[in-house]
Amino acid sequence: MDAVVELDRVTVTYGGHVALRGVSSQFPPGAVGLLGPNGAGKSTMIKSLLGFIKPTDGRLRVFGLDVAASPLEIRARIGYMPENDGHVPGMSAVSFVAYCGELCGLPVDDATRRAHEVLHYVGLGEARYRHVETYSTGMRQRIKLAQALVHDPDLLFLDEPTNGMDPRGRDEMLDLVRDLARHKGVNVIVSSHLLPDVEYTCDHVIVLDKGRIAAAGTIDELKGPPGRVFEVRVKGDVAAFVARLTAAAIECHDTDDDVLRVFVPGDPPGPGAEQQRICRIAREAGVQVRHLRPSLPTLEDVFARAIGER
Amino acid sequence: MSPVHDQSYRRYAGTRRPPGQAWMVILRHGLRTFLARKVFLGLLLLAWVPFIVRSVQIYAVVTYPQAAQVLPIGPGMFRDFVDMQGTFAFFVTVFVGAGLIANDRRANALQVYLSKPLRRVEYVAGKFGILALSLTAVTLLPAVMLLIMQILLAGSIDLHRTYPGIAPAVIIASLLRVAVPALAMLALSSLSTSSRYVAVLYAGLLFVSEALYGILTLVTGSTRVAWVSFSRNLDVVTDALFRLPPRYETPPMVAWLVLVGVAVVAVSVLERRVRGVEVVS
Numbered sequence: 309m310d311a312v313v314e315l316d317r318v319t320v321t322y323g324g325h326v327a328l329r330g331v332s333s334q335f336p337p338g339a340v341g342l343l344g345p346n347g348a349g350k351s352t353m354i355k356s357l358l359g360f361i362k363p364t365d366g367r368l369r370v371f372g373l374d375v376a377a378s379p380l381e382i383r384a385r386i387g388y389m390p391e392n393d394g395h396v397p398g399m400s401a402v403s404f405v406a407y408c409g410e411l412c413g414l415p416v417d418d419a420t421r422r423a424h425e426v427l428h429y430v431g432l433g434e435a436r437y438r439h440v441e442t443y444s445t446g447m448r449q450r451i452k453l454a455q456a457l458v459h460d461p462d463l464l465f466l467d468e469p470t471n472g473m474d475p476r477g478r479d480e481m482l483d484l485v486r487d488l489a490r491h492k493g494v495n496v497i498v499s500s501h502l503l504p505d506v507e508y509t510c511d512h513v514i515v516l517d518k519g520r521i522a523a524a525g526t527i528d529e530l531k532g533p534p535g536r537v538f539e540v541r542v543k544g545d546v547a548a549f550v551a552r553l554t555a556a557a558i559e560c561h562d563t564d565d566d567v568l569r570v571f572v573p574g575d576p577p578g579p580g581a582e583q584q585r586i587c588r589i590a591r592e593a594g595v596q597v598r599h600l601r602p603s604l605p606t607l608e609d610v611f612a613r614a615i616g617e618r
Numbered sequence: 619m620s621p622v623h624d625q626s627y628r629r630y631a632g633t634r635r636p637p638g639q640a641w642m643v644i645l646r647h648g649l650r651t652f653l654a655r656k657v658f659l660g661l662l663l664l665a666w667v668p669f670i671v672r673s674v675q676i677y678a679v680v681t682y683p684q685a686a687q688v689l690p691i692g693p694g695m696f697r698d699f700v701d702m703q704g705t706f707a708f709f710v711t712v713f714v715g716a717g718l719i720a721n722d723r724r725a726n727a728l729q730v731y732l733s734k735p736l737r738r739v740e741y742v743a744g745k746f747g748i749l750a751l752s753l754t755a756v757t758l759l760p761a762v763m764l765l766i767m768q769i770l771l772a773g774s775i776d777l778h779r780t781y782p783g784i785a786p787a788v789i790i791a792s793l794l795r796v797a798v799p800a801l802a803m804l805a806l807s808s809l810s811t812s813s814r815y816v817a818v819l820y821a822g823l824l825f826v827s828e829a830l831y832g833i834l835t836l837v838t839g840s841t842r843v844a845w846v847s848f849s850r851n852l853d854v855v856t857d858a859l860f861r862l863p864p865r866y867e868t869p870p871m872v873a874w875l876v877l878v879g880v881a882v883v884a885v886s887v888l889e890r891r892v893r894g895v896e897v898v899s
Contacts, residue, residue: 358733383736384634390730394725396731414634415632418630493629
């Protein structure tokens with residue numbers, strides 16, 4: 309399978325700040341999640357691919373076309389849903405989306421017809437004659453998706469697509485993204501810091517941290533085999549327990565619920581050996597194990613490990 | 619049962635225009651937006667009143683030749699007409715131009731525009747076209763129509779034989795009143811997210827330069843300093859184009875340089891400000 313997007317030793321610098329440091333990567337077809345904490349370089353990467361930012365060094369390719377040499381040909385084939393609100397003022401939704409279609413080269417009649425279709429598709433059919441300025445945050449997210457879709461792109465860049473949406477709207481947006489990627493043949497790159505969103509919509513992820521790629525691959529590969537992660541709750545000196553785990557080369561991450569997620573490296577020597585090892589370390593640290601059970605690795609674990617490794 | 623109409627997403631198999639024509643979409647849409655506003659239409663109609671007045675003047679002189687002593691038809695009349703249209707051009711520039719880029723910046727529309735297959739220069743060309751065509755409707759178009767009207771009413775081109783420079787002077791002086799204010803206003807519009815602020819800034823800059831000219835004239839006792847005023851530079855160049863006695867002592871070359879300088883600065887500002895992403899260093 310040919311890569312949809314390729315980055316070859318891309319460095320982007322703003323003034324003295326290096327946003328991307330010699331990043332090389334390939335985005336396979338389908339849905340790819342771009343993960344990373346704030347300031348990791350996700351938006352910079354997308355804006356570089358759109359040609360908004362010129363890299364200091366390296367090359368970017370989309371569908372095999374060089375971004376620096378063929379920006380218009382590339383932009384004709386991609387749709388961009390920006391993170392911030394963005395619309396042309398003083399227009400109804402249908403006029404705005406049709407206008408975007410015309411800007412992409414669609415004839416007036418086709419642009420208008422497509423505008424009606426995509427507004428129905430994103431769930432704004434009933435509100436399509438309202439001015440965009442009167443839309444709620446969730447509706448604005450949907451119209452941003454509609455304007456990105458109107459010219460039928462082969463690749464969609466979605467920058468934080470569920471920002472500010474209520475739970476129901478968020479689910480509907482994620483269903484749309486998933487449908488586009490899985491059933492409509494549209495390649496999707498989702499930039500988000502919401503791991504469940506990426507896990508639901510994407511097959512592959514690329515984790516960025518401090519301008520470098522911290523991890524990349526399919527979500528299943530990155531999660532690793534099940535049973536190597538344990539949820540542990542202890543009573544006593546948690547810090548001492550964590551210190552002993554770390555000294556034993558066992559990774560450990562806090563969660564919001566007072567539960568530690570513990571990653572045991574290496575192949576298990578036998579059934580229950582890993583649990584026994586954790587209990588032994590707890591005993592040595594003088595803490596009491598209140599809860600210990602195997603857990604399925606999640607994308608949050610992948611993310612935590614990738615970011616923690618750097 | 620199958621649905622009457624499939625409302626899910628469908629791929630597009632129709633035609634697409636090649637890149638490079640998006641500026642026309644921006645221009646067409648912008649003009650349609652302004653032509654739907656009554657204030658703009660009123661301004662356009664008002665701007666044609668001087669044309670009617672001058673047409674009546676020409677008719678009177680053609681019908682009663684002795685009227686030419688009071689209302690002469692010649693380069694001076696056409697120059698005064700072009701000058702008069704400058705007043706309407708000011709109001710059109712403020713009304714149409716102030717929000718052209720500022721409103722897009724306020725609504726973060728630049729990143730939407732520039733993520734489409736269009737270059738920055740196409741975006742600026744489309745916006746420039748909206749203002750330039752609006753200004754043409756109140757400057758160049760009535761001036762050219764007045765030239766035609768004079769020929770039609772006089773039934774001859776004797777005036778143009780006597781003063782062969784009138785037609786080119788009318789066209790160039792009118793185009794200057796289109797191009798330079800349009801570029802300057804677009805540049806100011808790209809500096810802010812508030813169209814009101816841009817309108818006040820443009821008017822303020824014109825009035826301040828005019829006031830400065832008044833003060834310097836009083837102090838120096840000479841009109842050589844007319845180059846500090848935006849509108850006086852246009853007057854200096856216009857006098858030179860019509861080959862009429864200059865109203866100011868500023869050399870026409872200096873006025874040309876100032877106008878070209880304004881245009882160059884405006885283009886430079888636009889080049890820096892019209893971007894898909896604002897990089898804060």
